[in-house]
Amino acid sequence: MEHQKPAAQPSERVPLLRARGLVKAFSETVAVNNVDIDVERGQVVAVVGENGAGKSTLKNLLTGLLEPDRGVIELEGQRIAHFHAADLGIAAVHQEFSLFPTLSVAENICIVDLPGRRGLVNWEETRRVAKQYLDMIGADLDLDTPVERLSTGEQQLVEIAKALRQATRLLILDEPTASLSQPERERLFQVIRRLRERGLGIIYISHFIDEVYEIADTAVVLRDGHHVGGGPVAELPRSRLEELMVGRPIAERKEEIGIPSQEVALKVEGFTAEPWFRDISFELHKGEILGLSGLMGAGRTELVEALYGLRKARGRLWVEGQEVEHPTPPKMRQLGVAFVPEDRRRSGLFAIRSLKENLTAAALARLVRRVIPGVGFRGEKRAAEEIAKRFRIVHAGVDRAIRYLSGGNQQKALLARWLALEPRVLILDDPTRGVDIGAKDEIHGLIAQMARSGTAVLMVSSELPELLMLAHRIIVLRKGAAVAEFTREAFDPKEIIRYAASEQREEGGDGHNA
Amino acid sequence: MATTRRRVVRWGFSFAGLRNARWLAVLGGILLLGFAFSQLSPAFLQFRNLQNIIVQASVTGVMAIGMTFVIMTAGIDISVGGILYLTLVLATALSLKMEASGGTAGAIVYIAAVVLGAILGLFNGLLINYVGINPLVVTLATLSVYRGLAIHINKAGITIPPESARFLGIGKVYGVPVPLIVAILMTCAGAFVLSRTRFGRYALAIGASSTSAYESGLPMRAVLIAVYAIAGLCAGLAGLILMGRVGAVQTDMGIGIEFTVITAVVLGGTLLSGGRASMLGSLLGAILLVMIDNGLNLIHASAFIYDIVRGTVLIGAVLIDRASALELFRRWTTLRAQARPGPRRGEVSAR
Numbered sequence: 073m074e075h076q077k078p079a080a081q082p083s084e085r086v087p088l089l090r091a092r093g094l095v096k097a098f099s100e101t102v103a104v105n106n107v108d109i110d111v112e113r114g115q116v117v118a119v120v121g122e123n124g125a126g127k128s129t130l131k132n133l134l135t136g137l138l139e140p141d142r143g144v145i146e147l148e149g150q151r152i153a154h155f156h157a158a159d160l161g162i163a164a165v166h167q168e169f170s171l172f173p174t175l176s177v178a179e180n181i182c183i184v185d186l187p188g189r190r191g192l193v194n195w196e197e198t199r200r201v202a203k204q205y206l207d208m209i210g211a212d213l214d215l216d217t218p219v220e221r222l223s224t225g226e227q228q229l230v231e232i233a234k235a236l237r238q239a240t241r242l243l244i245l246d247e248p249t250a251s252l253s254q255p256e257r258e259r260l261f262q263v264i265r266r267l268r269e270r271g272l273g274i275i276y277i278s279h280f281i282d283e284v285y286e287i288a289d290t291a292v293v294l295r296d297g298h299h300v301g302g303g304p305v306a307e308l309p310r311s312r313l314e315e316l317m318v319g320r321p322i323a324e325r326k327e328e329i330g331i332p333s334q335e336v337a338l339k340v341e342g343f344t345a346e347p348w349f350r351d352i353s354f355e356l357h358k359g360e361i362l363g364l365s366g367l368m369g370a371g372r373t374e375l376v377e378a379l380y381g382l383r384k385a386r387g388r389l390w391v392e393g394q395e396v397e398h399p400t401p402p403k404m405r406q407l408g409v410a411f412v413p414e415d416r417r418r419s420g421l422f423a424i425r426s427l428k429e430n431l432t433a434a435a436l437a438r439l440v441r442r443v444i445p446g447v448g449f450r451g452e453k454r455a456a457e458e459i460a461k462r463f464r465i466v467h468a469g470v471d472r473a474i475r476y477l478s479g480g481n482q483q484k485a486l487l488a489r490w491l492a493l494e495p496r497v498l499i500l501d502d503p504t505r506g507v508d509i510g511a512k513d514e515i516h517g518l519i520a521q522m523a524r525s526g527t528a529v530l531m532v533s534s535e536l537p538e539l540l541m542l543a544h545r546i547i548v549l550r551k552g553a554a555v556a557e558f559t560r561e562a563f564d565p566k567e568i569i570r571y572a573a574s575e576q577r578e579e580g581g582d583g584h585n586a
Numbered sequence: 587m588a589t590t591r592r593r594v595v596r597w598g599f600s601f602a603g604l605r606n607a608r609w610l611a612v613l614g615g616i617l618l619l620g621f622a623f624s625q626l627s628p629a630f631l632q633f634r635n636l637q638n639i640i641v642q643a644s645v646t647g648v649m650a651i652g653m654t655f656v657i658m659t660a661g662i663d664i665s666v667g668g669i670l671y672l673t674l675v676l677a678t679a680l681s682l683k684m685e686a687s688g689g690t691a692g693a694i695v696y697i698a699a700v701v702l703g704a705i706l707g708l709f710n711g712l713l714i715n716y717v718g719i720n721p722l723v724v725t726l727a728t729l730s731v732y733r734g735l736a737i738h739i740n741k742a743g744i745t746i747p748p749e750s751a752r753f754l755g756i757g758k759v760y761g762v763p764v765p766l767i768v769a770i771l772m773t774c775a776g777a778f779v780l781s782r783t784r785f786g787r788y789a790l791a792i793g794a795s796s797t798s799a800y801e802s803g804l805p806m807r808a809v810l811i812a813v814y815a816i817a818g819l820c821a822g823l824a825g826l827i828l829m830g831r832v833g834a835v836q837t838d839m840g841i842g843i844e845f846t847v848i849t850a851v852v853l854g855g856t857l858l859s860g861g862r863a864s865m866l867g868s869l870l871g872a873i874l875l876v877m878i879d880n881g882l883n884l885i886h887a888s889a890f891i892y893d894i895v896r897g898t899v900l901i902g903a904v905l906i907d908r909a910s911a912l913e914l915f916r917r918w919t920t921l922r923a924q925a926r927p928g929p930r931r932g933e934v935s936a937r
Contacts, residue, residue: 137801155762159801172794174861175787183791184802191784235800 086149087241088113088273089134089234094143096129103129104140107299111242111273114263114332116468119277119287121317122512124534126297127277128167131246134275135164145239158184161240167247169231173220176200179215181234210259218282223253224369232260236267243267244275249283250368250534261287278290279535281313285553293317332360332544336393337528338409338497340379348374349552352387356497361519361529363543365536366572371552372413372532379530380411408496412486414532421474421482428470429457431489449504455492464514465487480511489517498522502529504538510537516542536565548572608855611869611903616874623881629883637763637834641755641831644765644809645824646843647872650850651708651776652820654793656721657851658780659793660860663712663814664823665823666723666847667840669706669731673699674825675740678835680749691751700822706817708733711811721814725761729844737837745835749894754823755830765827772820776865789813794861849877853903874899 089111096104103124111117121127134145145152147160179186187197206213211229217306219227228248235243239266245264249257264274264287264404276288284291285305292302293316301316302308338356344351346481347372356362364372378385378469381399389396391407404411422430432452456470461559465484467477474482487503500564503519504512517541523529533539540563548556548571556571558564608804623630649666656663679698681691707727713724743875757764778784788809792799799806828839852858854867 166801168797170795170798172791172798173862174794174857175791179787179791183787183804186784188784193782193784193787195782305824313782454688 077567078459083244087111088148089145090116090558091134092144092146092164094130094133094145095368096138097135097141098402102254102297104133104294105144107276107294107297108297109134109292109299111275113271113273114268114276115290116276116288117545118291119275119294120279120281120284120291120313121294122279124318125294127279128246129279129295129297130294131164131244131275134242134244135162144260145507147232157240160242162244163235163238164244165228165232165235165246165248167250169227171219171231171234174218176216176218176357177206177230178215180219180230181205181237183234184238196234196493201237202233205236206230208236209233225256228252232263236263239251239267239272242275244277245356246277248276248281249280263561278315281310283525284313285310292397322570327362328524329520329542330359338379338530339388339390339393341388343375343378343385343389345374345383345385347376347552348383349378349385349549352549352554354547354554354557356528356530358496358528359523360545361531361543362523363539363546364532364538364549365546365568366549367578368534370572371547372549373501373550376411376501376530376532377413380409380499382411384424408493409499410490410493410495410497411499412490412501412507414501421486423475424473425469427460427465427467427474427477427485428453429472430485431456431459431492433489444471453505459488459492460485463491463518480515483513484511484518491498491518491522495527497530499526500529502532502534505534512538535570540565596758609864611854612867612870612874615899615903616870616877618652618706619874619877619881623877626776627881628886630881635880635884639876641765641827642874642880643876644763644769644852644868645828645831646774646821646846646876647769647869648824648827649843649847650854650868650872651772651865653847653851654776654854654856654874655780655866656817657793657848657856657858658860658863659789659810659813660796660858661721661810661813662858663707663710663721663725664818664844664848665706665710665732666817668736669818669821669845670825670828670840670843671701672706672732672736673703673822674829674835675745675837676702677737677751677829678825679739680748681748682745685748685750691748692753695751695755695828696754696863699826700819703822703825703829704815704819708811708815709731711814712817714812714814715807720761731862732827733840740835740837745836747829747831752830752833753830754826755832757830768823768827772823773865773869778863780863785809785812790863790900791862793857795861798834817821846875846896847872849900853900862896895914 081198087110089109090105094104094107094109095102107126107130109119109130117129129138129535132276133140136152136155137157139154141295147162152160172183175183177203178195180200182198186202188194202215206215206229209229209232211226211233213222213226213229219230222230229248229252232245232248235245248260252373263301264276268274276283278284287362288305288455290302290304291308291313293300293313295317335358336355337358339361340355341353342354352375354362364375366372372543374383377383379389379399381401381404382535389399391404391409396407401411402512431454450540453470459465459471460467463484465477465481465488467481472484477485483503487500491496498519500519504515516538519529519531542562546558546563546568547554548558550572558568629635643871649670653666655665664778677695680698681695682697684691710721710725710728713719714721716725742915754764754768759767780790788799788804789812791802791804792806792809796806825840827836832839850871851868854864854869855865855869858919875896879892881894882892
């Protein structure tokens with residue numbers, strides 16, 4: 073048997089985990105601000121909030137990856153600090169997986185404490201243990217396959233199995249269902265219920281309200297880093313929970329998006345890049361906002377990357393009636409197409425360069441009057457300041473490095489860079505991911521404004537409410553195929569989610585199919 | 587498939603399963619090139635020449651084993667040539683001193699040199715991990731520091747080590763050259779550490795994803811320091827072989843050897859980005875490179891051509907890795923593995 077560290081006997085009235093007054097700030101943003109959380113043995117505590125509410129930072133504080141600036145964490149009455157989660161029986165399922173792509177499934181599951189004696193690895197035992205945890209969650213995966221060859225959903229299962237092995241006291245799941253199919257999700261919930269019966273404390277981080285009611289005992293709602301409310305789920309009406317998350321009644325959020333013209337700005341026919349997406353066709357009109365919805369791993373990001381020439385694909389593509397043979401980023405830019413990538417830190421921002429340079433990088437030729445060799449660009453600074461003002465970017469001087477700005481302001485700067493080009497087609501990949509709510513509203517406003525002025529917008533989003541509010545049309549992707557299309561009049565969140573997630577409706581065949 | 591896979595693991599080698607066996611391609615390259623050279627020069631296949639190649643390749647081979655550990659963590663060490671030269675100079679000086687005081691140089695010199703190499707490597711590792719400087723910059727700096735130190739110590743320019751300190755270079759056991767034995771032992775030890783120890787798996791895991799390693803709480807710092815110490819140790823050991831083989835310490839020894847060593851490692855299938863490694867591949871890569879030099883020498887090729895050929899071989903090897911027969915073979919075995927009976931899993935993966 074795999075050795076399980078015996079959890080200390082529950083003493084009276086001491087909760088498994090108690091955190092008080094946690095504060096964590098990153099430069100100018102306070103990610104977690106005075107948060108309390110209690111977890112009892114055998115209890116599932118949901119931590120809910122929108123993206124950027126501070127959920128992931130809270131997770132990192134509780135797993136010891138970050139040190140809180142202030143506040144206390146107690147495990148079974150003992151204060152813990154500078155700790156190593158695995159030693160305390162705490163484990164987390166990370167949203168961005170903590171897997172090792174070239175290593176096998178078995179090794180990934182066991183890596184934290186490889187079975188064996190005196191520094192040697194016992195592979196037989198490793199495979200056996202890995203199998204045991206995979207069986208526990210009902211996952212049938214080949215133990216020797218490198219995880220890089222698995223689908224996102226399968227990798228998620230490996231990540232869960234890996235965490236289960238470590239978690240003898242507290243398991244933290246960070247949006248664990250984001251890339252799971254419906255049956256896989258059901259199975260995960262069964263596992264969670266079983267672990268709860270065994271007395272494990274579970275923190276379930278999610279922004280899906282349905283899941284909270286399905287699995288959690290109590291809820292903690294975070295908004296902009298603050299602990300804004302919560303309590304036993306049974307006593308918390310749904311509308312109240314939603315209101316806590318968003319900070320105001322939801323109906324209030326509305327953007328004027330205008331009426332698209334008949335002119336086609338972007339046309340795509342039979343776009344295919346296996347295994348990410350296949351046979352995608354659509355037309356995008358001037359002034360239209362077209363939303364791409366779907367689960368993580370559905371091929372949304374890959375599709376828009378291919379449209380901008382960042383990824384090879386087959387199929388035909390027209391920009392304003394002109395066919396583009398082999399799209400490349402410079403070619404697309406010349407045609408007036410702008411692309412704002414998903415992961416701003418990795419592929420959008422020049423983090424250590426100044427705000428000024430970041431703002432003018434795309435439209436430099438247009439913004440500056442004259443290049444003075446060896447000296448710089450006349451007018452660049454003024455142009456940057458103007459843009460910053462126009463897009464309400466809060467900054468301490470455009471010459472300071474952009475990485476000192478908050479996530480929301482960084483994202484606005486990235487958008488501003490491309491909007492300064494006055495693009496005819498704007499492609500956005502999850503433009504408000506990890507952005508606080510205030511900035512999010514402003515970004516929404518900017519997008520709507522762009523569309524009203526005639527820009528065609530193609531927008532990927534993980535947040536359905538965002539698309540429901542902004543888009544004229546929504547195309548739903550599932551496993552690389554466009555499975556449904558909805559026009560604004562016919563928007564139905566439940567239907568859309570069903571199309572995005574369900575396995576059974578594969579052949580669909582009703583009027584919506586794109 | 588599971589059974590074959592497990593058997594391979596039990597051998598204690600990293601190249602889990604033949605379908606990822608890049609070393610096979612290197613071996614093929616060696617045979618092909620060997621055949622070509624043997625047609626071009628009758629001297630190539632002579633026993634003396636082949637032995638010469640093997641002995642020469644042992645020096646780069648032993649260093650390549652150490653370098654493989656560094657590279658599989660996504661690091662790099664270009665100071666190994668400096669470590670080699672400094673240990674060589676000090677080992678010679680030590681053995682001369684021992685000889686002069688009436689003793690004979692032997693095991694003590696060898697141990698001292700290997701330990702010194704490890705210490706120099708450890709110093710690299712500490713700088714990289716505690717001061718947080720990029721490995722390329724650190725080892726670029728220590729390369730010139732170590733070499734400068736050695737030249738400062740070895741003012742005479744050329745020193746001759748005593749015969750008694752040359753065993754690792756020219757010795758024979760049952761007719762088998764000692765350098766070859768050392769190289770093979772080091773390769774086996776390297777493969778064992780890589781595939782059967784936690785340390786080896788951690789090193790590989792860190793190279794595969796350092797963020798995952800951090801989030802999983804692996805002992806990153808200790809591992810990342812140790813790999814540089816191992817690279818230094820191997821460089822010291824290689825220095826002893828070289829000292830014995832050449833029988834003289836000259837100032838140009840080990841200059842540019844880091845390029846050959848890194849090339850050998852990459853040829854052997856270890857990813858520069860980390861996460862995949864093959865010890866046997868590194869050794870074979872070293873042999874291939876030495877063979878190229880040797881063969882070109884025998885056919886009296888122009889001196890300028892050596893580097894061109896080496897570079898071309900490297901690019902060729904990387905291209906082979908990308909596509910080609912090997913990949914087809916890999917796909918075929920994957921397909922066969924997936925055709926096994928049992929419930930189909932997540933339908934996305936197959937495509």
